[in-house]
Structure formats: structure tokens, C-alpha cells
Amino acid sequence: MVQEKWVALSNTTIGVLMATINASILIISLPPIFRGIDLNPFQHGAFAYLLWILMGYMIVTSVILVTIGRLSDMLGRVRFFNFGFAIFTLGSILLYLTPGKGDTGALELILFRVVQAVGGSFLMANSYAIITDNFPAKERGFALGINAIAGTAGMSLGILIGGVLSAINWRYVFLVSVPVGILGTVWSFLKLKETSPRIKQKIDIPGNILFAAGLIILLIGITYGIVPYKSYSSGWSDPYVIAALTVGAALLIAFPFVERRMENPMFRLELFKIRAFTAGSLSGMISGMGMMGLMFMIILLFQAIWLPIHGYSYASAPFWAGIFMLPMTLAMGIFGPISGRLSDRYGPRGIATLGLTVSAMALILMVLLPYDFNYIYMALLLFMFGSGMGMFTAPNTSAVMSSVPAETRGSASGMLNTMRNVGNTASMGIFFTILILGLTSILPHTITTALNSAGASKLAPYMASLPPTDAIFGAFLGINPVKVILSVLPTSIVSSVPSSAIATITARSWFPGIFAPAFMRSLHDVFIIAFIITIIAVLLSLFRSPLNLRTGSKSKNVNLIKYDKLKK
Template identity: 35%
Template sequence: MNKPGYKWIALSCTTIGALFSVLSASTLMIALPVIMKDLNAGMGIIMWTIMGYMFSLTILVPSIGRIADMFGRKKLYVSGFSLFTIASLFCALSSTGTELLIFRMVQSVGASLMIANSTAIITDAFPKGELGKALGVNSMVVSVAAVIGPILGGFLINFGWRNIFYINIPIGIFGTFWAAISLREMKDTNVDEKFDFSGTFTFTFGLLSLLLALTLGGFTKWLNKPVILLFSIAMLLIAAFIYIENHKEYPMLDMRLLKTRLLAFAYASTLLNGIARGAVTFLLIFYFEGDKGIDPITAGILLSPFAIAMMAVSPVSGWICDKYGARILSSAGLLVSALGLIGFMKISTTSSMGTLVLCMIITGIGSGMFFSPNTSAIMSNVPADKRGIAAGVRTMFNNAGMVLSIAISMAIISTSIPPDAMQSLFVHSHVSSASIASNQFIRGLRTAFTISFFFSLFAALISYLRGPAPNWNSQSVS
């Protein structure tokens, strides 16, 4: 039994972890142009410090979720906190873009350990009727970090970009010790179960091949031999994974998670929303700092309305979800996000800041309406011994969507503007609004936002079509 008050202690531990990881990502995002210039790094290295990190999360989190279901969540969560902290120190000491990329990948392992366990820890600690509220509070803190991060990053750049990693260290030390002291295992571990090495291998390398093929295809040509080869490898390994998981006594991924209609459609809407929303912040940073020539701290402030709106709505949507369910609320949130994206589809070099702020607020409200209820719907409809992998699969789909969003958007931008002009634009070499390069960039932005809009509409439809709660006592599919 949970002791009174433990649920709030568990929420505080996971919330610090969420604050930690999101703050690190949002401060880094705003500093990318400065880092690129200081380390004399190419556009490819800088892009992969973001995309490689999300690649790693996408691939590792489901496997880690399964390990957590078998051996417990606390040890893995605390280990992730400490590893992320140590990696932050090495990121700060990086002298080349390649070194920074390597240590960011180490960071991603620590982040995977935290992210795969945080939602499951909250679900273990809170009763079903309060889960939406708890996840709403967690989402609200994530939004606070998203607000603070770009502004803090813009401020810290004045003292050197390395400080955006140094600031992680005291937060990480405190969070590691607080989690180690306060958290406890709330469920029996399944140490007698065998770990699914063959399923994990085929899943990991199959998904890696697929994401690499989609990314390379977007940046180069879809009919290149490496892209075709990667797609072929991905199809073979994913087919082998499905076969293995359907015949394993203890599979890495219980296929009922994807065969059950409610969960399958909740996961699918997560993926589609990631594609719709994943690149929006990145594109706006590109627009503010590059095309408009705005300094980093001002750009960070201009990005805050999105996160402020999400921060305000998330706990309210979690509370409403506990009372009335997730289906209508999540679907309506995606439609509201689509409404905000309509405004971005008309972006130009002369767009007023008031219009852009309004679009960010609308999109943020929609995101706040979607995330907490959708996550609650997933986590409250799986057995306790499947919560780790259920949370991991949700994170996998969300991050896969974000990776694809950035890859698609950058592929569109790169076909709209010459590479040298794009690199100059990205590192604050301001391109005049009257120039051909700037006009081409704006056309690319509009196309990217239009694609995001249609993905958001599709996500709303899929979210609305989710089915009834699954019956886990039956082997039949709901």
C-alpha cells in the first residue's frame, strides 16, 4: 500500500527529472547557431546533436521500459539521472562538434532511463481517478521548462554557451540524490522472466534502419541505393520482430498493446501529433534568429507564449480527463492545434509578432488539451506489469514523430534554399527580406507548416476513432 503523501513525493522526483531533461533540450535549441560558430561545426553535425539525441530516445526507451517492468523502476531512473548529469559536464567541455555529438548521445542514454520510467512511476503511485491530474501537473512543469529554457539559454549565451550544460550539474546532483532517497519500488519485479534478446535486437536495428532511411531519403533522394538498402533491412527486421514477439513467452513488447484498438489509436495519434508539432519550435527559431536577425534571448522570449499556454491548460485538461474521459478532449486539442498552424501557414518576412504570438498561444492550448489526457488514456488502461513498456512505446512514437517532423521540414527547407545560404541564415548572417534566398526560405516554411496542419487534422481523426477500454483478462483483442 502507498503511504499517504508518497504519491506527491514520487511526482516531485519525476517532475524534477522532466524539468531537467526539457530544460536542457530547450536551452540547447536556442544556442545552436552560437555553438555552430564557436566550434566551427557544419550544419550536419549541429542537426544531429538534436536528431541523434531523439533517435536514441526513440530506439532505447521501449527496451528500457521492458527491463524496468522486469527488474524495477527506481534503480534505472536514478542511474539515468546520474548519467545525464555526468554527460552534461562532458558536453560543456567539448572542443569540437563531433565531441559534443558523442556526449549528447551519452546524455540520451541517461534521458532514456529517466523518461522510460517517469510515467510508470507516477502511474504506480497514483490511483486511476487522479492519474490525469498528476500527469497534468507533470506536463505543466514540462511547459514551465519550455518557457524558461529558451530565455535562460539566450541569457547564458552572454557568458558562453558552455554554461547551458554547466547549469545541469547542480540540478542533476540534487535530483539524483532526491530520487535515490525518496523513491521506492511499488510493484513486484519479474526477475524470473527471461529478457527477449532476439526481439530487442530485431526491434532496435529495424527501427534504426527505418528512421535512418526516412531521414536520409528526406535529405537526399528516395531512390538512392543506401536508402533502398536501409528500407529493405528495416522491413525484414521489423517482420522478424513481429514474428518473434508473437511466439515468445516473455516478449519485449506485448503485441496486445498494438492490437488493442484504444491503445493502438492513442499511440497512432501520438505519432501523428509528433510529426505535426515536432519541428514547429525549431522552424520558429530558424525564422526569428535567421531571417529576422533577432538576438537569442529575445527569440527565447518570443517563443514563450506556446509553452505558457500549454502550462496553463495541461493541469485543467488532466482534471477534466479524470472526470469525463480522454477521447473528446484529446481530439479537440488536436483540432485546436491545427487552427494555430493555419496562421503559421501564412508566415512571411513581414508577419506581425502579435499574429505569431496568437498562433503560438492557440497551438499551445491545443497541445495542453491533448498530451495529458492521451497519456492518461494509455497508462490507465494497461496492467501494472506492462506500464514500463507502455510508457516506453508512447515515448517511442512521440519521438519518432518529432524526428520525422524535423527531417521532413529540413528536407523541404533544403530544397527551397541553397545550402550555403541556409548555413549563413542559420548562424545569424542575416538575409535581407528582399533577397531571393529569404523568399525561398519563407516558401519552404509555409510548405512545412502546411504539412504539419494536415498531420494534425489526421491525428484528430485517429484520436476520435479510439475504441473502448481493453479487457486484459481475455486474450482476445478488444
């Protein structure tokens, strides 16, 4: 039994780490990938490709995690976990071999990422349940802590690994998962033993269709809400976006009413009557909003402003952004297992709530950051935020998984991960909207003033109309937006501007310098919203039951009794 539990922990941790690394690895790797497939990020429609390559993985996993978790309870968690390794490896090989160029190449990348996301969903839906099956309650917090922090740290490690490998060859970003996936597939098939009860129930087809349709439509609406629409800087006024948000929300509102009538529902709604499950799942979702949003905003701050201003080329900025994000990753790796062990002894509520409070304090301190900040100060704030998230994630996951009976662990794991992924995706829409709206009101005037000062006033009518999304993602993709704009303007207009002025405005630090004040004003608003979101998660975490997981059998029996009563 001792050997089996460590095999389960090591195997599931590798699987979750691989899946989450690949969820974030493209954040840093997109510049060389776009160059590799010969896709101009400023061409019409390229922005939508960029969003789908980034967010398609999260949308797919959000949609199918609960279904996979439910099927795993019925047919075997280890079996589905093994399938996950194999499918994920296949997706990685297809991505490495991507043959197309331009629009075709972008569509192939999106399709192959969907394959990868399906495999990742099999892994994430079952890892928590397999560990809970194999570890006694008094050790569960530590074991789930290692696994949960592997998932959280994987988001940060993906940024670093993507920066290193993409600097060599963009295809290596996908190839790195192949040997790990092959090893995991073989190892889990040979060594990992099935422990799930394999309950015999029918598949809830109406519930699956309703949930998938509602969530897909809603998340598509959120995604395209970021895309510019006609003369507007964002797409929230697009009738199709409004319709998607309305229909998606309506289907999800109808979903629980349909589920209550099903004999074997996909979504175990009765689990939300267990206080520890509800508080842990909701606080996990809301903390995920703050986590993903913060990571993306800080990376943009590094790549679009801080690194170019401090002498780093646009092309090298993605790599160095990954390096400078390391304090957050290290903090998660340090505090995750420690907090898991402490939660086994003292219970999860105090440690998880303290962790969220620490992260919230880091967010509010970030509001004081200037754009030309001292990196030591930023590194301390990143470490502080990462340590808080590490302290929260492990106890919270342990509390959620320990609060449900054995036959629902796959469903519970899928529900927990789904809510977290929905929070991640929603945060992208919320934070980017705040950023874009702020830039829309400030950036045109700032660009016009800077061009007049540089002696290039004739370019103001063209450059002042630069959409904020192009400004953000141009810098994000390692491209100087000014050079791109000049390359598409008529030669007569560009030649009418003095060469000294052209040299000034195309210099590495000119655009980041004028972009920075408007960006930071909007970014401070993002930090404040992220702080408020995290404080809400703090309050939800306080709501959880003050369980001491060292009394695992007693807690488990209490939940079983509650669950049996709820079923009846």
C-alpha cells in the first residue's frame, strides 16, 4: 500500500504538471510561433487566432472536465487517467508536426490544441480523486498539496519553459511534452492500480449537452468580447456577443433545474449542500480569477513596457519575462507542500484563508507600482503573491476532496477543476476589458502629444487611431507597433517626416515610454479589481467548516451521512 500511494502521487503529479505547463506555455511562445508559421499578427483576423490559441485550451477543459469526472466514477478513474496521457501525447506530436503556414497553420494549431486539451482534461479530472483514494486523511493534505501546487506552479513554469525553448525553435515548445507523455502513459498503465468503485449508472445525456452548450456559448461570448468590433475598441456591443452571453447564461441557469429531474445527474448538485465543498469550490474559482488575470497582466507589463525600457529587445522580452516571473513559481513550490502538511494537522480553514489574505495584500501593494519599478520590489511582491496562493491551494483542495464520499470523487474533482478553469477564462475577459477601456480613453491623446514632441505630427492621424488591442498584443508578441504601422503607410507620408523624427519614434524605448502611463493607470484598476475578487474568496474560505483532517475517518463519516440524507 505504501508503494502504491507514492506511485499514485508521482504519476498524477507528473500528469497535472505536464497539462498545466502546456496550458500557459504559449503565453511566452506565441511570438516565435507566429513567425514560424508566417502569420502577421496585425493582419485582419489574426487577433482572433491569437485568442483562440491561448484560450481554446481553457475553454475545452472547462466544458468537459465535469463529464470526464462523472464517467471516471462510472468506468474507472485510472483507466481514464491513462487515456489522458496517451491523448495528450498525441496532441503534442501533432502540434510539433504542424505543417501549415499562415491562416491554415493557425487553424491547425487551434485544432491540435483542442486534442491536447481533451487529454489534459482526462488528467486533471482524475488526479485529485486518485490521490484521495490512495492516501489516508491524515496524509491527504500533504499529498494533494504537492499535486495541487504542481498544477499551480505548472502555469508559471510553462512561461519559463516556453521562453527558453521558443528561443531555440518554436516546435520544441510542443515536443517537450512527448517523452514525458510516453513515460507517463506506460508507467501509469503498468503501475497505477484502479481504486474507484465503478458505480453502475446511466450517462446523463441531456445534462451533458445542456451544460456543454451553455458553457461553450458563454465562454465564446467572453472571448469575442475582447475582440474589437467596428469602431469600438472591444466587442461587448457586438449583437453576436450579447446574444452568446444571453443564450449561454440562460442555458446554464436552466441546467440545475434539468439536473434535479434526472435520476443520475452529471453535476452532483447535492454536493453543494456540503458546506466544505461549496466554500472550497467557490473560493477556488474566484481565486483562480485573480491568479490567471494577475499572471497575464504582469507578463504584459514586463514585455510591453519594463523590459524594452531597460534595454531588452522586443524579440528577447518573452524569454526574460519568464525569468523574471520565477519568484512567484518558487514561492508556490515552497509553501504548497508545507501548507498541505500543516492543514493535515490543524485543519484547512485558517491556513487557506491566511494564504488568500497574503495574496490580496500583495495585489493591493502592486497598485503603488510605477511603470519603471525597481525589480527587487516587484520580485518581493511576486513571491508574496505566490506564497499566498501556495498556502491556499493545497489545504483548499484537500478540504474539498475530503468532504465528499468515495463514489463521487471523480465528479467532485471535475467540478472543482471546472470552476477553477471558468474563473481563469472569465478573468481574461474581465481584466482585458478593464485594460482596453482605460487605454481607449487615454492612449490617443498620449500618442498625439508624443508625436508632436518628436517632430512627427503628420503621423498623428494614423497612429493615434491605433486600437489598444494592437498596441497590447504587438508588444506582447515581441513586435514594435510603430515599425509595423510605418510599413503599411504610403511612402509619401512617411518620407514627409524628418528622418531624425523617424529614428526617434522607432527606437526601442519610445513606444513603451508613451504607452506606459496609460497602461499603468488601467493596470492599477485591474489590481484593485483583483484585490476585491481575492477578498471575496477570503470571505468564502472563512465560511468553510473548521475540519481537522487528522480526524479523517470521523469527518468522512459525517459527510457520508450528510450525503446519504441528501440523496434520499
